[in-house]
Amino acid sequence: MKKHIAAAALALIASPALAQEATTATGIKAGVVVGYDSTNLSYYDLDESKGGFLYGATLGYDYDAGPVVVGVEAEITGATTKQSYDNLLLAGDRWKLSAGRDLYVGARLGVHVAPSVLLYAKGGYTNARADLSIHYDGEKYGEHDNLDGFRIGAGAEVAVTQSTFARIEYRYSDYGNYRYDEVESRIGLSRHQVALTSGFRF
Template sequence: MMRKILLTSVAVLATSASAFAADLPSRRQAPPPYLPPPPLFTWTGVYLGGQIGYEWGREPATLVSSQPSGVVGGAHIGYNYQVQQFVIGLEGDVNGTSYTGSAFSVLGPISASTKIPVDASIRGRVGYAWDRTLIYGTGGVAFADIKDSFVTPGAFASFDRTRVGWTVGGGIEYAVTNNWSVRAEYRYTDYGRFSDAVFAFPLNHHSTDNRVQAGFSYKFDTFAPPAPVLAKY
């Protein structure tokens, strides 16, 4: 009789211990790994890049009128700031060009040529972004080193001047990654009116050009807004 009581008590204690152990939290199970959220894309930041394209224009003067054209390419640097879907920024670029043109005067044996070996600009940018696609307008101050030369039998004249004008245009830019983007752009530039006296003839100029170009940029994250902080559990 005593033996049965002891066996029954041991069985009850074993069952109670198993149930209590099942209710205890497991210390062997590792917590789920923390996966940080992917960084949010923003157009905000400093960027640096390059561009290449083609430009064509007009160089009308009193005696001669040429239509120069050529390849243009260089580098740009800028800063964008995004507020919701609107993007504002400032950009500067410097280019080397093969922009040249020549013409002959119908009034006499005078030939003329025009070259712009270097140009630059400082422009504002305003755009509207659909996530990684940005459509923008741009405009500002343009600079150019304009070289004009005139040849007639027995005489030669040349002028080298730096002109300041204005430029305006627009484009579309797409962010391939959070840092790299590509763009396509059109700009019209007007360097204003100026005059020379060549072989005792007054020459009045008005230099304008158009350009289409493609480019790329790398955006640095130094001045970009920080990613949101999420609590770890």
Template sequence: MKTILLATAFILAPAGVACPADINETLPVASAYDWSGLYAGVHFGYVAGKSNLFIAGSGPGGTDLNSALDPDGFIGGIHVGFNQEMANRFVLGAEADITYNDVDGLTAIPGGTGTLLKSEIKWSGSARLRAGYAFDRTLPYTTAGVAAAKYELTGITGTPSGDILLHDETHVGWTVGAGVEHAFTDKWIARVEYRYSDFGNKELSAGVGLGTVATDVDLKTHDIRAGLSYKF
């Protein structure tokens, strides 16, 4: 009888008792985060601008006027984009943003005329491509594309004649940058990003009696931004 019971137990054991390997196979395996999809969010940051105003023959003693303008300040805006994660963990995407700027500067015109130049970046925006490599929920990336900014220059005279609007134009150029994103939930993604933008140069939009005198004003910016996105 004992022999029969032992033989029966031996036969039934593989069907009723799980070995460690079987237990490991049945445990759920956490899947990697998928970056593919549409997202939108908000961002804010700080901008340091570099600009130079050139007017031929308008400096002291008839020399050329070269006035450095360095507007800086804070920004806030929105962005929307789309990512596609490849099988090799590379992530490609496109993004657009629009930003309200509280970025300005005040500079004295050389030569002791008493006139001040106020420079203001009213808004800026861009349309860019992005490329990165996913480390599960963390995504370092680079970005580059087209950028635009509304730039104004005003002469503050301090006289009854009032201020003089020298420049009020939309500059179009390019931008390049890098950043890192982290998905701290399946839907919410935080980011920090650096961007350099070159908006090119333009002639002054108001002649203010300068006639055919050569004029030129350029604009470049360094941005540090932080943001929060929601993935749909």
């Protein structure tokens, strides 16, 4: 699925990009984000991932200093990713974990490799909500938990016109170990995403 997303994005943005003159990346930007989300859960010998649909919106500001572009951005996304596991901590238990909203704020640094093509790296803080339910011994427990973590990523951005852009991006987020009711579970949570963004500059 990730290969199909990447191929579609490159096909969409490659043709208009070839005809573009030099563009500036300075200004406020806003965009819509879609893509693929893969959430990973690890616990001792367990290391499994589940995939889902990524969706959301982004807002930021860039300053174009010639060959180098620096910027800040914020993002809110959701995902359809869900996971379930049996006998994870105790015999007979069943854990269900659903991805909730994900907030991100960070910075990025890019370099123009062509008049309308920017390659960039990014990094920052992410806070994801996890919807957890646990079934054990005839009882059910559930809660919403906010997980703090960091995100790093890289991508390519194309100026389709003077005021619109499209980009494809890979990013990795790590939330450390999940804590349930203030108890360290040693369950590690992370996610890999491929995101497509279509947006405009003010």
